[in-house]
Amino acid sequence: METPHFIRPKPLTAGSRVAALSLSSGFVSEVPQRYAAGVRQARESLGWDIVAAPNAFRGAEYLYTNPQARADDLHWALESPEIDGMVSIIGGDDSIRLLPLLDRGLLRAHPKAFLGYSDSTVTLMQFLQAGGMAYHGPAVLTDLAENGGMHPYAVRSLQQAFGLGSYQLSPAPEWTQAKQDWEDETAQQIRRPFEKGDGWVWLQGGSGEGHLLGGCIEILDMLSGTPGELPLDMWHGAVMALETSNDVPKPSQVGYWLRNWAAKGVLAQLSGLLLARPRDYTPQMVDELYTWVRRVLKEAGCEDLPVLANVDFGHTSPQMTLPLGARVRLDSDAGTVQVWP
Structure with a gap:
């Protein structure tokens, strides 16, 4: 079985004109000052010129009622010669309707x-199904609009993901889950409290190399059985990256989802597994999660699969950008994750 190849799009760099899309929630219309902060800070830190798609600010109720308007914005951004790329404004729970x-x-x-x-x-x-790379990383209202300015770790990771040379992923020097009041304009200038970085955790050792696939585990499960699900053969030789949302799924639920992928034949095809720092988990829940991951991998005969956990992507801050479709290599002996974007 051949390993899939993905086309690398034009990188987003200083001077890029980037369309901001509301493909799920239209919440942005309720916090225009937060959006403005994200646009300003992206210009200051990355040199991007972010422009709102035609329907992005039509309001939460309108966009919920009119998913076609959201799809139209994506089509507009793809076809417009003046748009170099796209960034999500914020998530939600119903992009699947598109x-x-x-x-x-x-x-x-x-x-x-x-x-x-x-x-x-x-x-x-x-995008991956269409044969192109895609980028799992910050949204406008989150890391781009981070209180006190974009975090240097998030900026560097974006620049690396869109750069030309290979690079190594690195743990964030600090992290936070402190709540933010996006409607408080005065708080926008106040940096959130951060905790010292706690590093990565190798749940299983070894080395493995493959193309990077994955995303939010709840959404990947939601796609199961739909035309939006990645075909089984696309997982052949892949490194899977999984993150949990602020819905805080139980560790046992994560285990059940992994069992589903084992039953589909996905886990047996993988070359490695990256697990994000789980959002709002207590230390006890983290221990339970790791126990479930090891248990399911043992059930699936994947005890030799290299597994790296507590990685800084997804619902954590600052978060790294993962170039999906790129080649990555995990090596527990060297303690490294190398990326070829």
Whole structure:
């Protein structure tokens, strides 16, 4: 079975014109000052010129009632010669309603960079199915609009993911889950409290190399059995990256989802597994999660699969950007994750 190859879109760099899309929740219309902070800080830290898609600010009720308007914004961004790439404004829970409305021919004809996480996993998977790389990383209202300015770790990771040379992933020097009041404009200038970085955890050792696939575990499960799900053969030789959302699924539920992937034949095809720092988990829940992961991998005969946990992507801050479709190599002996974007 051949390993899939993904087209690398034009990188987002200083001077890029980036469309901001509301593909799920239209919440942005309630916090325009937070959006403005994200646009300003992305310009200051990355040199991006972010422009709102035509329907992005139509309001939560309108966009919920009119999923076609959301799909139209994606199509507009793909076809517009003035748009270099796209970024999700915020997640939500119903991007899956766009699946029947997407023009996959446009995804193939106009390979452009798309950046997002959480519910944006739906859209990320469609870019991968169309044969192009996609970028699991910050949204406008989260890391781009981080209180006190974009975190240097998030900025560097974006630049690395869109850069030309290979690089190594690194643990964040600090992290936070402190709540933010996005409606408080004065708080926008106040940096949140951060905890000292706690590093990575190798749950299983070894080395493995493959193309990177994955996203938010709840959304990947939601896609199961739909046309938006990645085909089984696309997982052949892949390194899977999984993150949990602020819905805080129980460790046992994560275990059940992994069992489903074992039953589908996905786990047996993998070359490695990356697990994000789980959002809002207590230390006891983290221990339970790791126990479940090891248990399911043993059940599936995957005890030799290299597994790295507590990685800084997804619903954590600052979060790294993962170039889905890129080659990655895990090596527990060296303690490294090398990426070829």
